[in-house]
Amino acid sequence: MENFVSKQQKTGFQDVEYYLVKWKGWPESTNTWEPLSNLRCPQLLQQFSSDKNSFLSRVKKGKAITPKNSRRSLPPAVAKYIVEKAKQRIALQRWQDYLNRRKNHKGMIFVENTVDLEGPPKDFYYINEYRPAPGITINNEATFGCSCTDCSNGKCCPIEAGVVLAYNKNQQIKIKPGTPIYECNSRCQCGPDCLNRIVQKGTQYSLCIFRTSNGCGWGVKTLVKIKRMSFVMEYVGEVITSEEAEKRGQLYDNQGMTYLFDLDYESDEFTVDATRYGNVSHFVNHSCDPNLQVFSVFIDNLDTRLPRIALFSTRTIKAGEELTFDYQMKGSGELSSDSMDHSPTKKRVRTECKCGAETCRGYLN
Numbered sequence: 001m002e003n004f005v006s007k008q009q010k011t012g013f014q015d016v017e018y019y020l021v022k023w024k025g026w027p028e029s030t031n032t033w034e035p036l037s038n039l040r041c042p043q044l045l046q047q048f049s050s051d052k053n054s055f056l057s058r059v060k061k062g063k064a065i066t067p068k069n070s071r072r073s074l075p076p077a078v079a080k081y082i083v084e085k086a087k088q089r090i091a092l093q094r095w096q097d098y099l100n101r102r103k104n105h106k107g108m109i110f111v112e113n114t115v116d117l118e119g120p121p122k123d124f125y126y127i128n129e130y131r132p133a134p135g136i137t138i139n140n141e142a143t144f145g146c147s148c149t150d151c152s153n154g155k156c157c158p159i160e161a162g163v164v165l166a167y168n169k170n171q172q173i174k175i176k177p178g179t180p181i182y183e184c185n186s187r188c189q190c191g192p193d194c195l196n197r198i199v200q201k202g203t204q205y206s207l208c209i210f211r212t213s214n215g216c217g218w219g220v221k222t223l224v225k226i227k228r229m230s231f232v233m234e235y236v237g238e239v240i241t242s243e244e245a246e247k248r249g250q251l252y253d254n255q256g257m258t259y260l261f262d263l264d265y266e267s268d269e270f271t272v273d274a275t276r277y278g279n280v281s282h283f284v285n286h287s288c289d290p291n292l293q294v295f296s297v298f299i300d301n302l303d304t305r306l307p308r309i310a311l312f313s314t315r316t317i318k319a320g321e322e323l324t325f326d327y328q329m330k331g332s333g334e335l336s337s338d339s340m341d342h343s344p345t346k347k348r349v350r351t352e353c354k355c356g357a358e359t360c361r362g363y364l365n
Contacts, residue, residue: 095120105202113211145187172229237274245271287324289357
């Protein structure tokens, strides 16, 4: 069975509680009223009771909602809520299953909404890497690689690129924001355990996409402790030209969406649009005091116009804590100027910030 609502009916000298049962795999026309004695689904019954109590405990105009004749049957509003909540729970579970089928990294993805009846986004497709728009080519074949036996010593990929190795022996980032990361690639002779292969292994932490209670829509929280300076996730999406981003940005502004991120490490030719195509980073909210930092990364593709965007923890993040990054942070490690043309999220209207940080700037842009 999938869900049910209840009523009471007097049978002989006793009041018998009946539940309207929606049977799994069968249409609603086959729903049946069943006495409690016929039900062998303690988890569903517990969820039913929890949903009912959650609705009844809501306060409206300073008074708790108390249904009339609650001993005989559930009022329509309560019954409707329980049914809608059950449908939402099924939809979110299916979406969670879809996300975990699509991901190619170790960390699991969970979905949670204890705030409202919002279901999965209707037009979002999970991807694991950049999706180039028509006319854009991303060359993911490395042209050269290192021959190191120990990439912590010797002339490895970052040294060849004119920078230092980004990670310490604990796989934590040790370079300053704005310094590019050059990881070993598919042509390198080092193995998969090389300490210079971090971002390419994907998210290692189990994360939860959850509905926020502060009006920020969906957010992302970690389900495990994350050590400071650790790689958390990549920001991926559709790669488009900056000209196309300008066109889309005007449309997105009217809808209050903030998913455009300029790839402006060296030039400003391309933008990542995570509106329709993206990964879990699509749901990470902004904060003026974030716990994630943006870094530009080069692995197989060494085109400096097309860096990969990696998010690293700035401090220790506790299990259950929401993950955030500053939407104005650029790959150079600097904040964008107030000019709309230089904002990584290409905002053209002033959007109020709801991060609640003591250092809040008041606006996202």
